Amino acid sequence: MAPVNAALRCANFEERRDRAMALFAEKGFGQVSMRELAAHVGLTAGSLYHHFPSKQDLLYDLIEELYEELQATLEQGRRARAQGKPVLPCLIGAHWQLQAERPMQFRLAERDFCCLSAEQQARLGALRERYEAGLLRLIAPQTRRAGETLAATGHVLATLLNQLPGMLRARALSEAEGLSLMENLVQGGIERTLG
Structure with a gap:
């Protein structure tokens, strides 16, 4: 069961990365706040730093x-x-x-x-x-x-x-x-x- 969970985590990470990229591309990197980015990728602001250092x-x-x-x-x-x-x-x-x-x-x-x-x-x-x-x-x-x-x-x-x-x-x-x-x-x- 562990490999499935690892695969799911990897897929979730990639999906969040893709969502973040779409938001940056649409609005411009400088126009996106950390709070907006967290909401857009489906994370809390605090947990965003666990996935993306900055x-x-x-x-x-x-x-x-x-x-x-x-x-x-x-x-x-x-x-x-x-x-x-x-x-x-x-x-x-x-x-x-x-x-x-x-x-x-x-x-x-x-x-x-x-x-x-x-x-x-x-x-x-x-x-x-x-x-x-x-x-x-x-x-x-x-x-x-x-x-x-x-x-x-x-x-x-x-x-x-x-x-x-x-x-x-x-x-x-x-x-x-x-x-x-x-x-x-x-x-x-x-x-x-x-x-």
């Missing part, structure tokens, strides 16, 4: 999880390369899918990053830089760019891959149209910038 820690966990998922998209690109398949369409498809599965986390990562402590921002910044560098190694392994130019290019490329799916869905483009447009935009930018 609002900032919860936000940090949600954004960190997104960067872990973004790292996983790079693994899909590596597998495509190992199988002799084109890497860029694979990465674009993986980002399209991730944006469909986690739109609220993308919104939080862009909008509410500034609400985190300096230490949390630095840790997430390092995760993002690692993701961006990995992305560049996959897409443009032969580039001659270096230093800040290369870092800026990685940042812009990652931003395109992370933001375009939501923008294109808002324009009611089909998945096929969206993926094709993303591939053309990203490929064109890569050829002109890193070629």
Whole structure:
């Protein structure tokens, strides 16, 4: 019976996390009080701290999880390369899918990053830089760019891959149209910038 209880606790925790994320995404992290957050996730204010040490820690966990998922998209690109398949369409498809599965986390990562402590921002910044560098190694392994130019290019490329799916869905483009447009935009930018 213990495994069932553990599974139930895990499911309850995930459900509460998802409710908190939805509230943050809807209202904005800074506009949500601890009391409102507790009521929204179905806990008393006092027991909220047992589940989530602080609002900032919860936000940090949600954004960190997104960067872990973004790292996983790079693994899909590596597998495509190992199988002799084109890497860029694979990465674009993986980002399209991730944006469909986690739109609220993308919104939080862009909008509410500034609400985190300096230490949390630095840790997430390092995760993002690692993701961006990995992305560049996959897409443009032969580039001659270096230093800040290369870092800026990685940042812009990652931003395109992370933001375009939501923008294109808002324009009611089909998945096929969206993926094709993303591939053309990203490929064109890569050829002109890193070629």
